[in-house]
Amino acid sequence: xxxxxxxxxxxxxxxxxxxxxxxxxxxxxxxxxxxxxxxxxxxxxxxxxxxxxxxxxxxxxxxxxxxxxxxxxxxxxxxxxxxxxxxxxxxxxxxxxxxxxxxxxxxxxxxxxxxxxxxxxxxxxxxxxxxxxxxxxxxxxxxxxxxxxxxxxxxxxxxxxxxxxxxxxxxxxxxxxxxxxxxxxxxxxxxxxxxxxxxxxxxxxxxxxxxxxxxxxxxxxxxxxxxxxxxxxxxxxxxxxxxxxxxxxxxxxxxxxxxxxxxxxxxxxxxxxxxxxxxxxxxxxxxxxxxxxxxxxxxxxxxxxxxxxxxxxxxxxxxxxxxxxxxxxxxxxxxxxxxxxxxxxxxxxxxxx
Numbered sequence: 001x002x003x004x005x006x007x008x009x010x011x012x013x014x015x016x017x018x019x020x021x022x023x024x025x026x027x028x029x030x031x032x033x034x035x036x037x038x039x040x041x042x043x044x045x046x047x048x049x050x051x052x053x054x055x056x057x058x059x060x061x062x063x064x065x066x067x068x069x070x071x072x073x074x075x076x077x078x079x080x081x082x083x084x085x086x087x088x089x090x091x092x093x094x095x096x097x098x099x100x101x102x103x104x105x106x107x108x109x110x111x112x113x114x115x116x117x118x119x120x121x122x123x124x125x126x127x128x129x130x131x132x133x134x135x136x137x138x139x140x141x142x143x144x145x146x147x148x149x150x151x152x153x154x155x156x157x158x159x160x161x162x163x164x165x166x167x168x169x170x171x172x173x174x175x176x177x178x179x180x181x182x183x184x185x186x187x188x189x190x191x192x193x194x195x196x197x198x199x200x201x202x203x204x205x206x207x208x209x210x211x212x213x214x215x216x217x218x219x220x221x222x223x224x225x226x227x228x229x230x231x232x233x234x235x236x237x238x239x240x241x242x243x244x245x246x247x248x249x250x251x252x253x254x255x256x257x258x259x260x261x262x263x264x265x266x267x268x269x270x271x272x273x274x275x276x277x278x279x280x281x282x283x284x285x286x287x288x289x290x291x292x293x294x295x296x297x298x299x300x301x302x303x304x305x306x307x308x309x310x311x312x313x314x315x316x317x318x319x320x321x322x323x324x325x326x327x328x329x330x331x332x333x334x335x336x337x338x339x340x341x342x343x344x345x346x347x348x349x350x351x352x353x
Contacts, residue, residue, distance in 0.1 A: 034054050039051065049117070064118065066140045067140070093118045145164045152207065154303060164221075165222075165275075172203070201317035210301050215290040217250075222254055223254075292326075304322065
């Protein structure tokens with residue numbers, strides 16, 4: 001974890017396959033400063049999802065995190081003392097179908113909604129550790145960096161700031177460039193097709209599709225010579241943001257000469273320190289939750305959830321555009337393919353998302 005401590009720990013973002021585990025037969029585990037918790041999905045109540053909760057010494061803001069593509073959260077650890085210089089209530093989400101959570105991975109489908117459910121659980125059950133429940137940050141790298149790009153677009157006014165570290169912004173591009181085939185095998189299963197067979201399914205999962213939804217400060221760090229997730233993902237996302245006038249929200253730090261088959265291969269101590277400093281600053285310097293404009297247009301990538309309304313298409317494989325006016329209560333959805341959808345308007349907005 002980068003932003004929440006003085007020493008960088010990127011183990012959660014490395015990409016090694018983790019076997020399915022049964023952590024103490026699915027029982028919650030507690031210690032003074034670390035818990036391992038199971039919770040339910042609001043989208044799929046039959047699922048049993050897991051998260052690791054790391055508590056601060058004093059109340060702080062919520063920092064949600066996900067892990068690498070083939071990874072999972074680390075098992076429960078009994079913590080008698082708090083982490084040094086750790087100001088956040090950290091929620092490390094074990095994504096559906098991974099080591100500790102049931103269900104099937106769906107590559108930025110409803111698995112991102114599971115992160116929101118984890119935050120909602122923490123708001124209820126860890127209130128004494130939270131300084132302001134409305135201020136929530138997100139940070140992740142590698143496969144989790146792909147989650148960061150996408151979650152910022154699917155839940156545009158939920159997070160206060162987002163850190164996307166060496167992540168995937170375009171899954172069709174990643175599929176195409178995966179000459180080894182180490183990620184295609186999961187995409188074929190988790191998405192259910194190749195990008196040639198269904199390009200929209202890949203677009204619906206890619207953060208580059210929802211750049212125009214970006215409302216919060218986004219810090220991107222990427223190694224220039226990263227092999228497994230090429231820096232092209234960051235560059236293309238930034239170029240799209242420039243086209244749409246969203247680049248003022250983005251800080252991009254390209255690590256020159258960094259990246260082998262390890263995302264941070266060849267990184268220097270100075271580069272590591274600077275990457276960590278910028279990541280932490282992007283969170284600590286932003287404490288104003290975003291406010292959705294009263295009217296506008298937003299992309300729907302499978303679904304879109306704001307504090308004012310949500311649009312859920314009949315498939316996470318579809319994309320659409322919604323034009324809305326909260327004053328007149330008018331909503332118009334445009335989808336390039338036939339699609340059913342559910343529109344919900346929230347009256348008690350701050351409690352709904």
